[in-house]
Each structure stands twice: as C-alpha cells, then as structure tokens.
Amino acid sequence: MRLEKRESRSPALMLLAPLMAVAVALVIVGGLITLAGASAPEAFLKIITGAFGSRLALTETLTRCVPLILTGLAAAVAFRARVWNIGAEGQFYLGAAAVAAVGSGALGTILPAPVLIGLLALTGAIAGAVWLLLPLWMRLRFSVDEVVTSLLLNFVALLIVSMLLDGPMKDPLAFGWPQSLPVPDDAMLPKLIERSRLHIGLLAAIAIALLLHMVQSRTVFGLQTRATGLNPDAARFAGVPPVSTLIKVACLSGGFAGLAGAIEVIGVKGYVTSDLSPGFGYSGIVIAMLANLHPIGVVAAALYTAAVFIGADSMSRSLGVPTAIADVTVSLSLLTMLVAVFFTQYRIRA
Amino acid sequence: MTELTDILSAAGLWAAMLRIATPLIFGTLGALIGERAGVLNLGIEGIMTFGAVTGWLVVFNGADLWVGVLAAALAGMAFGLLHALMTVTLGLSQHVTGLGITLFASSLGYFIFRLTTPAASTPPTITPFQPLSSAMPGIASLFDGGFWGAVVFSQTTLTFAAIAMAGLLAYIIRATPLGLAIRMSGENPHAAEAQGINPVVIRYGTVMIGSALMAIGGAFLTLSAFNSFFPGMVQGRGWICIALVVFATWRPERALFGALLFAFFDAFQLRLQAVLADSVPYQLFLMVPYLISILALIVMARQARVPQALMQPYRRGER
C-alpha cells in the first residue's frame, strides 16, 4: 500500500473530501456527546443553530471570523513564500498593545475618528511586521530557521505585553487588573449591526483577502514571491531580489497578524489584556493550511472554524455538555479536514 | 545581599529546582528524541495535559500510582501515533498537525475529566508519590537534617527517573546502533533507507516514545507535584520544552542541564519575590529561557548542527 500523487482532482472529490472530514469529526464528537448523556442528533442541530440560527449566533460567528481571516492570511502569505511564520500569536499581541498604547495617548483625543482608526490600524500592522522582521533578520543574518524563533518569540511577546500591562500601560482605573488604558470611543470601529459585536472589520478583512488574491494571481510581485517560495535560487537567477522579497512578505504577514490584534482592540475589546487571544495566531496557521494557502480559501476556512466553535460552544450551553466540547469539535474537525485536504492531492494505491 | 546568599544556601531552593525541572526534563527529552529523528512535535502542550488527566484519573479510580504513570504513557503514545500517522505517513505539515493535536488533546482531556469526576466544589484529590524520605526512611535518616537530605530525599522517584532517562537517552543516541539510526533518519531519511533502515519505523517509534515521555511529564504534575487535576495546569510548560530542545542543541545531557537551569530561575524568582517584593518584573525571569534558546540557535546555526531533515516529510518512492 502506498500513496500516490493525483494527476487531477475531480470536482466531486473536492466536494466530497471536506464533507467526509466533517462527517468523521461529527461521528467522534457525537460519541462524546452521547457519553455526556445528551442526544447527538439534537446536539448537531444545536451546533448549526448555535452558529447561524439567530441574529446573535450569526453575528458572533462573523465577529470571530475577523481575527481568524487575518491571522489565516498572515500564515498563508508567508508560507507561500516559504517564510515559516509560526509567530502570528505574538504579532497579534504586539499589534494590539501598540494600538492601545497609541490610541489611549494624546493622539487619541485630538484626531478625528476616521483618521484615528486608520492610524491605529497602521500602527498595529507595523508592530506586527516588526515582530516578524526580527526572526527574518535572524534567518538572513545568521541562517537561523524561523520556525522555532518565531514560535519562541510568541512567548516573549506575551511576556512583554504582560509586563507592560503590569507597568507603564496599566489602566489605573482597572482596580489593579492587568489591562491597558482603553482607546477612546472615537477609535472604535463602527458596528455593522447594532446591539451586536459585529463591526466593519469584517468587511475590511474580506477586502484584504480579495486584494491579496488579486496581488498574488495577477501581479509581478505575486509571481515573484511565489517563485521565491518555490525555488529561491531560481528566483534569484531570474532577477527577483531575494532579501527585499522576503522582507516585503514578512511585512505583509506580520502586518496582517498585527492588524488582527489591532482590530480585535478597536473592533471588540477597547483595551488589551494578556488573554486577548484564545490562540488566534495558532488557529490562523491551521486555517491557512486548510485553505491550501489560498486567500479566498482562508475566508472560507475561517468561517468554518468560527462557526464550528461558536456552534459547539452554544450547544454545550444548551445541552449541559461540558464546555470543552467546543474546543474538541474545532480541533477534531481541523485535524480531519487536514487529512481530507491531503486526500484531494493523494490517493492510496494497493 | 545576605538575603541572596540566604536564598542560595537554602536547601529548599535546590529541592524546588529539581521538582520544577522534572516535568520539563520529561517533556524536553520527549520532544528531543522525535526531533532527532526529524519530527517536530508541537502537540507537546496538549499531550502533557492529557497525561496529567489520564494519570490522575486512573489513580483516582483506585489504581496504583505506577499504573497511573503507565496509563499516562500509553495515552501519550496514542497521541504520538496520531501525530506520526499524520506527519510521517501522510507527510502533513508537522507544526500544523502539532498545533491541532495540542488543542485536541487538551480539550479532550478536560472533557473526559469533566465527564468522569464527580462535581465537587474543591477538586478531588489522590495520594501522590511520596518523597524518598518517607519511601525509604532508613537511608533518608542518615542524611536527616542535612543539606543533601533536604534536597535529594524530598524528591519522588519520578524525578530520579527523569534524570536517569536523560542519561539513558544520551547514551542511546551517542553510542548505540539504534541511536545512529535515529540520527540518520533525522539527518537524511533517504540515506537511512539506503542503509537498510526504515526511517518511517524509526520516526513512528521516536515520536511515540517521545510522546509517552511528554505524557509522563504531565502526569508528574498530578501524581507528584500536586494531587489533583486542574484544566490548564500545564500552563505553557510544553512550549518551554520546545525551547529547551533548541537550547540543548538536541542533546539529552544538555536538555537536562537546560531544564535544571530554567527551574533554578523559576525557584529563585519565587524566593526573590518573597524578600524583594516587586522590584524586578517576574516576566523578565520567565523570558530568560526563550531568549537563551534564540541565542543558542544563533550561535549554533553556524555549525549547522540542527537535524537537517527536521520537519521534512519523507515519503518512500517520491522525489
């Protein structure tokens, strides 16, 4: 028995594989739910209604999509150029912290809202980019692989943010809780739907994904970064400047992750805490992989991931199943989906 | 200043160092052995959590402590098998799979814990491993009151097992044919195959054994360091292990040293707090192992001693 690369992929397969993945995940989750004494079919129904079945469900699913799309794009754009950015989590936090630092300062009070929002988004993106340029610099200067360095820098970033929240950025009115000063109301993104958490960041994230897709498929820059990722030597021979290409890619990737943090602050939270992200940076990596590094695919994969989580979380509340079922469902369906994506590319031959 | 020397000369500090280091030693060795064969296992954080749950649950339901350790190891192996299936056989991206397994194993562990333990307002407890001083009072009494007595005999058997494991792995990797086969699989699996070694089997083996060690490291937290399980109690220790592997430049003996060094910082930091209150942010201490690891990487990259096939999938008959 061995694996063999498929010559072509039939549309039926491309449709069937993800469905199989969902089915397998649901069967296992269904078993766990039954163990917990609830009815599996009812639970599945609750997952769907929990993700899409009400205004709250839908807006919450979409709200959670926003950071996932951006961190997914961060991973996708980097991986395509073979920059192994595992550090989106750290970039997310630094982006968020930078936004809170700038937004809660004097600038936050004098600038008009649109300018302020633009400035803050840019600030977050820059902070995130800088945090990825660091491991990239180590790669270019010392040939240190960025997989491990960018991963390690996540924890450094989180500790830095935590230190800032205990120190200079601490909100004196937060009763000692380690959280930053809030950004002014002017800096908060307008809501898409009133009485919900859904903000216009969603449109921005989707627009960025579309734009990125255009850039990657139509432009010289897209062609060149793809070449650099696939074969850096050949790209260099063809006159693609290797260092500046990698730097541009890192700026985009770190920028997206930083922007995700920024938008989480000015879209949802209003300030920074050291538990701002439930692993958005890491989820982004898996999402990018599910999407085969395709920007539009990232939007779909982010929606899928968000929906599964929100749905399962809500189901756990409705049926009294332990809350952890939500994370079990998400992680299982990510793992099965990874395998499904694999089998769209390979077949088993006896 | 005298406070510093007081802290440093107290046996408690050194005993704490050994205790804090133990799960890190297990975890680091577990990650290291897999990486030596070419497989990065970022599932460590989740596998440690699952080991902590499993070990505890088994003992809570009446089994012997060592049965708990064994159960944790087996559970770890199961996740190792999953990781190997996905990364070795299917050749899926190792970091993505590992991150997925971390989320899966920790949430599943938490879920099972919730299902199987009675609702209680304080967490139910077990009787954990006892320090050597009570396990072998005869020998311990010889050292009674002494520095060594306090440092060594306050540990449980698992701590000594961790240290012995570091020595054993160092020996295996350096001096045995198996160790050579592992190294070859991590450096160039094609070359290993050309020498009649099946790198796939080696990778499965090391990932599964490594995951078992990680799970034992997790079980130490519930069976020795503490007596109950809490969700999230692994608290990032797995990630520290990943850093320590790099710090150790993929050598078990240095992994032992690295884990002890980190544990020393942690124990020292806690004691310093008691006297110095809050003059230095504790986060700075916690950053140290990560920063040192990055430094180690920079120094080492020149020597190119990173396993060359680390994270590269190997599929037979594909080019």
Next chain:
Amino acid sequence: AGTARAQQPLKVAAVHASPVENAWNSRLHDALRAAADEGIITYEFSEGVSATDYARALRDYAEKGNQLIVGEAYAIEREARQVARDYPDTAFLMGSSGEPQGDNFGVFGTWNHDAAYLAGMLAGALTRSGTVGSVGAMPIPEINMLINAFAAGVKEVRPDAKHQVSFIGTFFDPPKAREASFALIDSGADILFGERIGTADAARERGVRAVGSLTDYTSRYPDTVFANAVWNFRSILDAAVRDVNAGKTTGNNYTPFSLLKEGGNDIVYVKGVAPAEAEAAMEAKREAIKAGTFVTPITTTPPS
C-alpha cells in the same frame, strides 16, 4: 407581580471564567446549586470561558431568556456593561471592582476580609517563628485587602510579626502556588494564608499550618488548616434574587452583603488549636464586628 413570579423559580445562569473548582467560582457555584436545590432558582452555567468568549456567553444566556446572569466582569468590564445595556430586561450580577450601572447591572466584591482578620488573630497567636506568609494570585485590590486584613489581624496580637507575600502571577496554577508556598516556608514562615489553592498542600508537606480562604478547607487538610476565612455568596445571591423577583432595580452594589455582619463571610476554625485566650479574644472581636463597633480596616494597596 412580585408574588406571582415568586411562585416559579427564577431562571439564573452563571458564566465562570475559571473552572468551577477554582475556589472563588466554587463559592458562586455552590450557592447557586443550593438555591436551585431549594427550588428558588433554576441554574445553568458555562465554565472556563475565555475573555474573548465571555461577552458572547452573557449574550447567549440573555437571549435564552435567563432573568438573572451571574458572573465576573473584572477582566471585561467594558464589554459586560455593553451587554447589560443591550439587554435591559435581563439582570446582571457581576463580580466587579467598579460601580453598578443602570437598572440591571449589579456588582459585588469578595469581601471576606473580616474573617481573614479574625484568622490572622489566631495565626498571630500560634506562630512560633514570628513569620507568617501569604500566597496571592495578583496584586489586585480585592486580593490585597484580604491579605492586608490577615496581616493586620496577625499584627494585632503579635505586633513584631513578619508577614511575607508571594504573588504567582496567575489565577490558576496550583503546582506553582505550592512552589511559592515552599519558598515562603523556606524563608521562615510557619503559618501560611492560602489565598490560592496549592498553599495548604505545601504546608501539610512541610508540617506547618495554613489558613484557608473563601472555602472551608478543614476537612481536606485536617491537621494543617486550622482556620478559614469563608466567604458566602449566598447572601449576595439572595439579595439579588429578591430584587429581581420584586421587580426592583438590580443596579446596586451588593458588596455589603459580603460583610460578616450580613452573614456574607465568617471564620470557620478548629477549636483548641490556638490557645484558649486567643480564641476568646478573636471571638470578642468577631462580636464587635457583628455589632458594628469594630470595622475591619480596608487597605487595597499591595501588601509589602
């Protein structure tokens, strides 16, 4: 309308940021379960809810028709208050260091400092080394005032006593709390005030004594824990349920129901461990607090 509603139990939900075994949450959880058992309320809950999900859980419960939602707003003040504005017909009762808001956002603090003070008096009488220690999560006001009250109690009976504190930087890491406790014992403390779980375990292992906080730990650590500064959420809950059922505003500060004189906190101790005269002095102080003649000092700055 009030009496009609009182017929059927109030729909209550709680959102716990930590697992329900966490000492603080367990106090809410126990009180809510007890009230549910008595048929006063129905109770459902989510636990281990991260900050990102917290506001959604609140909204979800509000949408599902719960009349009172109990939780902790500490780390998500701004969002929690927005939720309360968005769901004006639902009552919220949140652990918070802030002020109540509007008609439906009530707050409460965890004030078991009276009991901590009393436990400190026993500890002060018991310590041989003259050094006691406290292990806390983070230096936030509620934890500070608790540890400060304990230290003040110690010093009332033993003015020369030394009090050391260690913060573990996280709310939930029992092995770490245990290590921090060892560190305190190493530096001479022979009685530990365990604001965090893990402390009493270390004390038991080293053969020193410990004081529990929030919950009664005596049966869990029989020879180690001799006193507990127990906090009873039930009095707060009852007050809030009363207000909801009566159709009154719940935008109140319910913290005073935490006070010893309201039954919100009290010392639970093993008689005969401390010298009889120390127990007597402590009981006298307890009566004084009840009578209002003594007000336990409230110091929210970090202890040193």
Next chain:
Amino acid sequence: MSSRPILKLSRITKRFGAVIANDDVSISLAQGEILALLGENGAGKTTLMNILFGHYAPDEGTVSVDGALLPPGQPLAAIRAGVGMVHQHFSLAPNLTVLENVMTGTEPLWSFRSARTGGRRKLVALSERFGLIVDPDARVGDLSVGERQRVEILKALYNDARILILDEPTAVLTRQEAERLFAVLRQMARQGLSLVLISHKLDEVMTTADRVVVLRGGKVAAERMTADTDKAELAELMVGRRVTRPARAAAKRGAIAFEAAGLCAAGAGAAPLDTVSFRLYEGEILAIIGVSGNGQTTLADVMFGTRKPDAGDLLLHGRPFEGGSVWAVHEAGIGRIPEDRNREGVVGDMTIWENAVLERIRSPRFSRRGIVDRAAGIAFAEQIMAEFDVRGGTPTRRIRALSGGNVQKLILGRNLLDNPRIIVAAQPTRGLDEGAVVAVHDRLLEARQRGAALMLISEDLDEVIGLADRVQAIVKGRLSPPVPADRADPRLLGLMMAGDWQRAGDISAGEMAHAS
C-alpha cells in the same frame, strides 16, 4: 571472468501513474562483470536500479541474487544479499562523520553498543585495499564532492557488497577523479565484484564496461558486448535514430561584443575571480574550461548579473557596462543559460509559461504597471515550444512534468528566441542524454552562425573541442591565455586545466599571436 549469473532481473514492470517507467525488463549480470546501462533521460534506468535495491517494489517481475528471490521493496534484504548502490544523488548525512555514515544500519539495532573500533578498522582496511582514501572521522559535510563519492562506494563495500550499482557516478566528478574511479572499479571487478554502471558518457562506457544494455522508453532496446560495438551505434540504439554531433562550420569572426579587463569578484562559497581578462567576439564561441571549484561558477555569476564585480572594467559593445544586476544583463541582450537547470533554471512547481517569462517579467511586453499579461506569456511559451521542439507539456502545465532535456530546450528557447547578441551558457548539456545534447549543440552553433558571441563554460572536453573556437582555462580564479580550438586536444587542455600554461603555450605556439 566467470559467466555464472549472480543477479537476475526478470520481467520487471513498474508504473508511476500513467507512466510506464519499466516495461517487462529482464537483465542478468555475471560475477566479475561490468554491465553498463544506457538510455535517454527518463528511459527508466534509475527506476530499474531502485527496484533492484528495494527502494521501489515492482508492479510485476522478480529480482534474484544467486538464485534466491529478493523480497520486493526491502533495501535491507538487498543489502543482506550483497547488493550495494551508489545513488544518482548522494544519500549521505552531512552532519555525521564518515564512519557514522558508513556504519549506520550495519549492526543489529538493539545491541547495547556500537562496535566503533572494529568498524573503523574495517573501513580503513577497505579504503586502503581499493585506494579510496578518506578520513573516517571527518564530518561528511566538510568533504569535497569526490570524497563524498568515495564514501558512497565505501558504504556499499562495507556492507560486503558483491554487486555494486553506480548511477551516473561521474556526473559531478572531474575528469581526473572519474579516471581514478574507473581504475578502482576495474580493480574491483578483477577481485570478483559485479558492477552495474549507469552513464550518459559513451567514452566511459566503452572503456570500462564489458557489456551494454540499452533501455528505451522503459524497454530493453538492445544488448551488446562492448567489444562488438562503437559509440555511434550505442547512440543510435539509445535515441532510436541516427545521431551525429553537429560539425562546426566556419564562421566569420566579427567585432568585440564583450570585454573584461582585470575583473575581480568574491565568490560566496565558491572560488573568487582574480584579475580575469577576456574578449568575446561576434560569431565565435569562447570556451572556459577548468576543474570545478576554480572560479567558473563565480565567472558565470558575474556574467549572469547575479554577482557584482569588485574591481575591473566591463565593456559591452565598446561601452562601459556596470554589471551586477540581472535586469541590466537582460536589457543588454545577454542570453543566460544557468549551470544547474533544476536549481537555478526553472521553478519546478510553476507553469511552463511562468518559467518562460519569469526573468523578463518586468519588460513591458509581459507586464504593465505591475500587472502580469498572462496571454502574452502563454503566447511566448507556445512560440518557444514550437520553435525549439519542447515536448511533454502545454504552457499552463507545471514544468516539473518535463524531462531534463526538454527543460533545457525551454531554457535555451526563452533566451535564443529573441536572437540575443551575446550568450553565456554554463554546463549546457550536463546530465543530458545523447539526443538532447545534439539538440542543444545545434542551437548554440546556429546562434554562432548568425553572429552571436558565445561564452561556453563547460567541464566536458569533448563538447569544448566540438564547439569552441577558442579556449581559456580557469585555474584558481585566474584565466589562461586563449588557445585556438583546432589546435586543442585533450592532452593540451589537460595541461591548461592543471595550470601549466607555459607548456601549453609552447605546444600551441605560433597560433597564440593569431588567436589573441
């Protein structure tokens, strides 16, 4: 030489998806025999040997050694049966020592200690016996290519191989290294080892092998005793039609197209250039020869624009030229054919059209304001494929699907289609089969005929003698004076590459003044 067959491959068939790599192949090998396996790129030689060694399991057919069947797909069984393989691409671990590389897998995995002392003794004895000298404790990553080749052979010998397979062992060796290797191989055969040799170099085959098997399209096309055949026949058997290397016609030498004076450049990991001077004339091929590692890679890099010179003057059609930029070189109308087509020439996972336009993507012909004109790129690729006979794909398929020869034709095509006035070609036929070599040579000579100036950097002396008008040798980063090619023979070129320019100069004396 005994004729007892020690190895038998019977009716082997192997498919990869739709491709039939081996189709009912049967081969036998006698003890002490050297068998050469010939065939075009993609004929299935490597696949067949991988089956013999157990890397692949055949779809049909069997392998037997000494009459005993080998279980399919188990390298260990093949090793135990005495089969050793030196792979087309080295399979060594650079971070391990020579001894460790050799000893891996030779002992029972579960033994408590690796018998290193005994292993070292055996290795040293073997290397002395066969003249394969290498330090057992050296890190393999620090060894030269030739030394690594020796380690590969020692690995096989250490396992007591009685049958040794060598897959294109000389592709990366210098001529001297290759000759030394063949001497060792012949000695091994005399000592009773049986060998299978894969090579595209017919000279090597003729001088080393006893017998030749030719594969074509996965089938055995012919079998000959070396004594009964010649190079021309073998070439024809391989390709399936008559192939003759094109002859160089007389061409008119024109003006100086490119000139370098006192050129110095540091090499990254490669040897640097030390005050190098040369002239390229229109209608002429200047060959640069040399033992690899003497600076030809750096020279090529400078000509390709991927390396900036540190000192010296470059003149392009008499005007100063900056260099150091791929774009400038491209704009100057210099065609570039890289040394390693797979590493530098193409991006395997991109399409044929993208590979065709990648280096000229910034030209307004293929992009406007940063937006790629896909239609123009596809049209360009179609034109190349038609004119240069690139077979095996369409413009929108990934280039990985093409064989080496076709990839090389595409690279030639994208450069030659616009009739550049200067062409720099580095090792343009390395690893190609005879048919592909002829096609490439045809194109290069055609360009010379229409007046282009060519620089040919090559280690293949037959190629140089067949194509070049003048030859310069590069030794330790310095260039020898040029020698006219019609006076050059392998002996003279050998002297030049050895750095003995004085004697080389004497031999071709009289022609020197004329040549420069």
